[in-house]
Amino acid sequence: MISMRFLILGRGKTGSLVAEVAAERKHHLRIAGAKENPACAALTKEKLHDIDAVIDFTTPHCVVANIEACVKAGKNMVVGTTGWYNELDRIRGLVEQHKTGFVYAANFSVGVNLFFDVARAAAAALRHDYAGHIFERHHVHKKDAPSGTAIALQQVIREVSGENEGLEITSFREGEVVGLHEVVLESANDRIYLCHDAKSRRGFAEGAVRAAEWLAAKKGFYDFKDVWREL
Numbered sequence: 001m002i003s004m005r006f007l008i009l010g011r012g013k014t015g016s017l018v019a020e021v022a023a024e025r026k027h028h029l030r031i032a033g034a035k036e037n038p039a040c041a042a043l044t045k046e047k048l049h050d051i052d053a054v055i056d057f058t059t060p061h062c063v064v065a066n067i068e069a070c071v072k073a074g075k076n077m078v079v080g081t082t083g084w085y086n087e088l089d090r091i092r093g094l095v096e097q098h099k100t101g102f103v104y105a106a107n108f109s110v111g112v113n114l115f116f117d118v119a120r121a122a123a124a125a126l127r128h129d130y131a132g133h134i135f136e137r138h139h140v141h142k143k144d145a146p147s148g149t150a151i152a153l154q155q156v157i158r159e160v161s162g163e164n165e166g167l168e169i170t171s172f173r174e175g176e177v178v179g180l181h182e183v184v185l186e187s188a189n190d191r192i193y194l195c196h197d198a199k200s201r202r203g204f205a206e207g208a209v210r211a212a213e214w215l216a217a218k219k220g221f222y223d224f225k226d227v228w229r230e231l
């Protein structure tokens, strides 16, 4: 594996694990939290000149400014922060304009992406008199609801079933739950439960670091759910 130079944005619960995984995989790291990066101060072309890729696990409030600064500086990015997807098309255009590489995901866990495939298969139920509901549980500190993963799950199932309505999401915030997503499909005769329960945040961190490695030789705008099989 080639050693890369990463700037990790965010020293929080996930960013710190990304740093741990990247160090274990023998990459060189710089890390910037809110203090080192007010108004994207750490993201000028000069400050990023020796960086191969930037990995962002920050907040919905600063992520778009971070993305704009890094892409305009010509840097590849992996973005795990959620809560900015209303800007997706504009950011895709910016990435294409600046010919950089970009991978984003509401969930960088390989297990969750496998779960998307399971949900995709189960979505056929909605064409056979089943009603669907998504439940998601996260820790009380989580800033956005519903989770980006629940919204992605809803999109995946709606795409396959051709149903644009239904499949409501109910969010719970309790204790220190890392991330639990359930899809319940119910007919008059039975109930199908699908569940993914994250045991730790390491799955997210490993997926994000491996996505940054995968992106090294590439340009373009990618959703992790379309590329994780290639890692």
Ligand SMILES: NC(=O)c1ccc[n+]([C@@H]2O[C@H](COP(=O)([O-])OP(=O)(O)OC[C@H]3O[C@@H](n4cnc5c(N)ncnc54)[C@H](OP(=O)(O)O)[C@@H]3O)[C@@H](O)[C@H]2O)c1
Pocket: 009, 010, 011, 012, 013, 014, 015, 032, 033, 034, 035, 037, 038, 039, 040, 057, 058, 059, 060, 062, 079, 080, 081, 082, 083, 105, 106, 107, 108, 109, 144, 204
């Ligand atoms: N895609 C995935 O697989 C995945 C997995 C888990 C979480 N997430 C998402 O990732 C984001 C972070 O989650 P988390 O649980 O790690 O949150 P967290 O523990 O609250 O960490 C957020 C971090 O962002 C930092 N920050 C705030 N403004 C910044 C700025 N301008 N520049 C650099 N860093 C800045 C904060 O720094 P200070 O501590 O210095 O204030 C904090 O360390 C959330 O949107 C969450 O939904 C995604």
